Amino acid sequence: xxxxxxxxxxxxxxxxxxxxxxxxxxxxxxxxxxxxxxxxxxxxxxxxxxxxxxxxxxxxxxxxxxxxxxxxxxxxxxxxxxxxxxxxxxxxxxxxxxxxxxxxxxxxxxxxxxxxxxxxxxxxxxxxxxxxxxxxxxxxxxxxxxxxxxxxxxxxxxxxxxxxxxxxxxxxxxxxxxxxxxxxxxxxxxxxxxxxxxxxxxxxxxxxxxxxxxxxxxxxxxxxxxxxxxxxxxxxxxxxxxxxxxxxxxxxxxxxxxxxxxxxxxxxxxxxx
Ligand SMILES: C[C@](O)(CO)[C@H](O)COP(=O)(O)OP(=O)(O)OC[C@H]1O[C@@H](n2ccc(N)nc2=O)[C@H](O)[C@@H]1O
Ligand SMILES: Nc1ncnc2c1ncn2[C@@H]1O[C@H](COP(=O)(O)OP(=O)(O)OP(=O)(O)O)[C@@H](O)[C@H]1O
Numbered sequence: 001x002x003x004x005x006x007x008x009x010x011x012x013x014x015x016x017x018x019x020x021x022x023x024x025x026x027x028x029x030x031x032x033x034x035x036x037x038x039x040x041x042x043x044x045x046x047x048x049x050x051x052x053x054x055x056x057x058x059x060x061x062x063x064x065x066x067x068x069x070x071x072x073x074x075x076x077x078x079x080x081x082x083x084x085x086x087x088x089x090x091x092x093x094x095x096x097x098x099x100x101x102x103x104x105x106x107x108x109x110x111x112x113x114x115x116x117x118x119x120x121x122x123x124x125x126x127x128x129x130x131x132x133x134x135x136x137x138x139x140x141x142x143x144x145x146x147x148x149x150x151x152x153x154x155x156x157x158x159x160x161x162x163x164x165x166x167x168x169x170x171x172x173x174x175x176x177x178x179x180x181x182x183x184x185x186x187x188x189x190x191x192x193x194x195x196x197x198x199x200x201x202x203x204x205x206x207x208x209x210x211x212x213x214x215x216x217x218x219x220x221x222x223x224x225x226x227x228x229x230x231x232x233x234x235x236x237x238x239x240x241x242x243x244x245x246x247x248x249x250x251x252x253x254x255x256x257x258x259x260x261x262x263x264x265x266x267x268x269x270x271x272x273x
Contacts, residue, residue, distance in 0.1 A: 001045065003110045007103035008038035008272055009088050009160065010095035010132055011241050012234045014200040020179040025127070025143040029183040031150075031200070032131060032138045035160065035269040039096065040085040041069065041103040043111050049079045055086040057265075068101035071125055075117050078108040089265050091166035093208075093235030095128045102132035119145060128235075136273055139184075152273050154193070157250040161222060161257060162239040162265040163214040172236040175207035194229050194243065208237035215240065221261065225253035239265075 012030050019027040039055070051070055053061050061084070064070065069084055082104060088096040109116050116122065122130050127144035139148040181203050189196050209215045215238050222231035222242040227249020231242040244250035254268045 001111060002042060003044075003107045004040060004042045005103035005107040005110075006038055007041055007088075007096075007099040007132070008034040008036065008135075009239075009269070010034055010099060010128065010235070011158070011160070011271075012093070012202060013197060013232070013241075014184055015202040015204055015235065016183055016200070017173075017176060017179060017181055017203040018183050021143065026173055026176075026179065027142060028140060028144065030140040031184065031188070031197075032140055033156070033271040034135055035094075035158065036272045037087065037160065037267050037269045039087050039100050039103070041100060041107055042083045042085075043080040043104070043107040045111065046079055046081040049073045049082065051082045051084060053084045053086055055084075057086040057089055058084075061086055061090060068097040068125060068129075069104045072101040072104040072129075073108060075121055075125060076105055076108045076112075076114060078112045078114060080108060080111060089162045089164075089166075089239070091168055092162050092239045093167065093169075093233065093237045094160065094162075094239045095132055095235065098126045098128035099132040101125050101129050105129075105133065137271070150188075154271070156271050157244040157247055158269050158271070159222065159242045159244065159250060159254055159257070160234075160239055160265075160267050160269060161218050161242070163212075163218050163261070164263060164265065165212045165214055165238050167208055167212050167215075167237045169236040171211060172204050172208045175210055176204060177207070178203075197243075198230050202233050204236050205233040208233060212238050214238070218264070221257055222253070225249070225256065228253065
């Protein structure tokens with residue numbers, strides 16, 4: 001038996017850092033959606049766990065214990081042949097490894113009939129792993145363990161753009177100067193949602209730009225694109241997202257960015273329900 005699971009990119013539409021715990025982990029308030037672009041995890045029963053990786057973004061992805069997919073298989077306690085088809089850039093703020101781990105847990109749970117591990121174990125795989133088991137639009141609080149499912153995401157027309165620099169998450173959190181910042185304005189409104197979103201923040205954007213100034217170049221390119229309603233960095237970067245007013249402006253912006261920056265990873269996508 002073979003089970004296949006999609007591992008979508010997660011997009012932090014907002015990421016407010018509201019405090020820091022004694023163990024160093026930061027308290028977050030984040031609005032998250034999932035994109036219809038992502039990796040693919042396929043599992044089949046085996047005597048011992050073995051991981052193979054292919055796909056356009058496979059280069060440099062670990063195939064041993066360093067891969068979150070293998071750690072996820074250990075956590076649920078199911079041996080399998082696992083194949084990871086990698087489409088998302090790594091260390092990019094769109095949850096590549098975390099989403100792969102979540103997809104692996106789901107796939108191995110279906111394959112074996114075993115339930116998913118409990119929250120503390122899932123969280124220990126990575127602060128984003130519990131989040132990546134969800135779909136739709138989610139509010140994430142705590143260090144990533146407090147999750148509230150919201151109404152399904154609006155049919156957003158998005159671009160994701162990554163300039164090809166890997167920004168390690170710990171480095172960006174460390175570079176954040178003010179650890180206590182206001183949470184999101186809540187509740188979020190149904191009318192004037194884009195304006196509300198524009199008034200929220202990603203507190204990791206400034207420290208990530210300090211580490212990798214090209215992120216500002218990405219944001220400028222997106223904001224200068226006709227029809228762009230909002231552009232912001234996702235997670236700890238360097239991937240940025242932009243929301244477009246219609247399909248035509250989304251398409252034109254993608255074409256223009258691919259011409260001016262053929263070395264950047266850029267895709268058009270929508271939110272998955
Ligand atoms: C920035 C986000 O992507 C937002 O969704 C996540 O909070 C990061 O999630 P993640 O990559 O799964 O994070 P982990 O692998 O658990 O942690 C990597 C490192 O990020 C920092 N970290 C992560 C999450 C958090 N709430 N506070 C932190 O300070 C810690 O230095 C930690 O050592
Ligand atoms: N399945 C995986 N895919 C990509 N990288 C992985 C994977 N498992 C482990 N890694 C390692 O984890 C590091 C971080 O990659 P990942 O794609 O998880 O990024 P991230 O930006 O930290 O995600 P997040 O949005 O959760 O912060 C990589 O440099 C890589 O060495």
